[in-house]
Amino acid sequence: MNLEKILIVEDETLSATDLKYKLEDLGYEVISIVDNGDDAIYTAVHQRPDLVLMDIGLKGEVDCISASQKILALDIPVVFITANINDENFKEVNIKPPYGFITKPFNVKNLERVIKIAIKRSKIEVKKADLARGIVKNEESNDGVDSQIDLKAEMEYHEGLKFKDRDENVLKAVDDPVKLIQNKPDNIYSILIVEDEAITALDLKGNLEKSGYHITDIVDNAEDAIKSAKENPPYLVLLDINLKGEKSGISIAEEINLLSIPIVYLTAQTDDATSNEAIETAPYAYVTKPFNKRDLEYTIALAINKSLNNMGQIYKVEDKVKEKNVEMKIEKINVLVIFGGSLILIIAGLLSRNVTWLEWVLFIPSAIMVFLAVASMFKQDPVKEWDVNPFVTLLVPAHNEEFTIRECVDSLANIDYTLNGEKNYELIVINDGSEDNTGGVLNQLKDEYDCLNVVTRVPPRSGKGKGFVLNDGLEISKGSIIAVFDADARVEPDFLNIIIPYLNDDKIQGVQSRIKMYNKDENFLTRMQHVELAGFGNIVRAKDILGKAGFLGGNGQLVKKEAIVNSEGWDGFAITEDLNLSVKLMINGYAIRYCGDTWVYQEAVPTWRQLFRQRSRWAIGNFETLFIYSSKIINSPMPVFRMFGVLEHVAFYGLNMLVFFGFIVFIVNIVAWLGFGHSVFIRMDAPLIVGVISAFGFFPSAFITLSRDRVSLPRTLLDVVGYWIYCFHLIPLFFMTFWQMLTRKERTWAKTVHTGDEEDSDAECIEENIDVGKIEVEK
Structure with a gap:
């Protein structure tokens, strides 16, 4: 049996040691004791404890509030321990509420209850978020919290009740928690008191009303409690266990949970059996009589705000999933129109042996290519050095990257970017649920590099897409600039010193470096990917010159x-x-x-199968963006050149498919002329200049791209012809991509498999389709 793990954050050694022994006596495993916020954050996100116990009076540059917010953002529960809590520090704590607090000197049994409740509630809230996002289903989990969760039933139950005012405050609690807490008007929160002792109930009512709460009702039995909660839903139920009638407070907890109303038990029952049974119902707190009035008020305030925060997060996830469902329908409609229209035009053109329309269509992307090729020959705007270079966070997502992660970390950890003789950056590697030896390699590297921090993501959250992984890294990052690298990245030591000046402009928010392939000489395919990415860089250079419409390319992006x-x-x-x-x-x-002055080396995929998997993901991403964001792009305030550049970029795969279909028609005519004496087999009757540009607009950009690398003329000619042949894969890729978009029921991320250096190329490659959110299309 695995013991639940706890991290102690306490700067008083004697208190920390005493707490450690108490927790071990209770059957918990204390994974570490740290005395500052920085160590608390990175120990928590790397070792993933079940709970963090944190002193509220923590010393150091990173205080307990900042540390707890970063840890809570990654779904690790925090409980504060303190010798002195007051209104001022409680308001700060409650902005992003922890899962509880306990005051010193504490009773060991009370400590145990607080810990059990915090761990259980955390599991439930994480599970609810996973259910809402579609990561898991109830039947897929065996984490022991299923009996408390039926999210669909809870939301359906919730739908028909009078929750309008409360729901508005739910959203406020997430969007502006500071304003909601610090400027709370009287009677914004209502409480239902379920208590069988009339004097105690009236005393509670008076004290809570003085504190600005509204008491919806006082009832003394289970039936009236449920009735009152449904008819006039409160923000919290203050629930005694012993009630009049046959049913106890514990027996009605599940039905109250269905109403999304938090429960705080207030009872004289202190025996282990009763308290354990109550804790199984997942209350927000368990307060025993006699109670401290101030502590009870803090407990209630914390429970209400935590509940609002939790529900608000669920609502946001649900809204996002609904939005993505609508987007997927839009995508399918657009795919049908373009896919069907393209097929009809191609078949009709072939049957009629006249594709003049294609020349005119090809003229657009071909003219764009020529235009961008010419524009790329001009100089980019100069950059200027910072007075004080900003601190940078390097983020590296890593999912099953045992073959490349060591070289990547070695390279990034040795960047020469300093301030006052110290490294002016941090390196965060997010180990996204790796099932190979990635974690073991990272543990070794942590001992070698002080700048390295490792975030560990675990199932079911792990392996669901790169965006989620990066957001976790963002939550704990210290840098004002975020640099993103893939796990196969390698850079020169002066990388940051060269690229950071590009961001020394208030109008500039991002910069993309050039990308090169370190295994470009492995075979034809890897060489062509090197040429392809060089061409991408040249195009983005042109867009930079024309209107600062560069694009972030995943590896080597800074924002x-x-x-x-x-x-x-x-x-x-x-x-x-x-x-x-x-x-x-x-x-x-x-x-x-x-920035083409420095670059990131990455690994090119060595096989056609891997290439099609990778490029179909890229193509789907382009089409998703084209279909969903086109109207927003057109209606945005961006300059015309930038808008033009953005639309052309997201339409890349569609336009270039037509270009290379045009080449097929051209080749067919050449073969017909040479082999069969036909001057024209498939007619293309547009003006000559249109035909010339349509046929040869592809080549100037390729020549300019290769000339920047000072490649010899024979090699340049060979690469241009090779790249031209290579690009014919865009035709089957176009149709394969559209077919996948038409038939898919959920978003999946086809992860690129990295094998490392050429000598590791025989390593087993396991290709993965990773679910991204599991969005089911509504029928």
């Missing part, structure tokens, strides 16, 4: 943290979270630059 937060973080449901963030940033009026 100001404030801009990410203002854009609501990475979209965990998005197949390509980097493209999604890029578009959101520019819709919000931000600009993104491109």
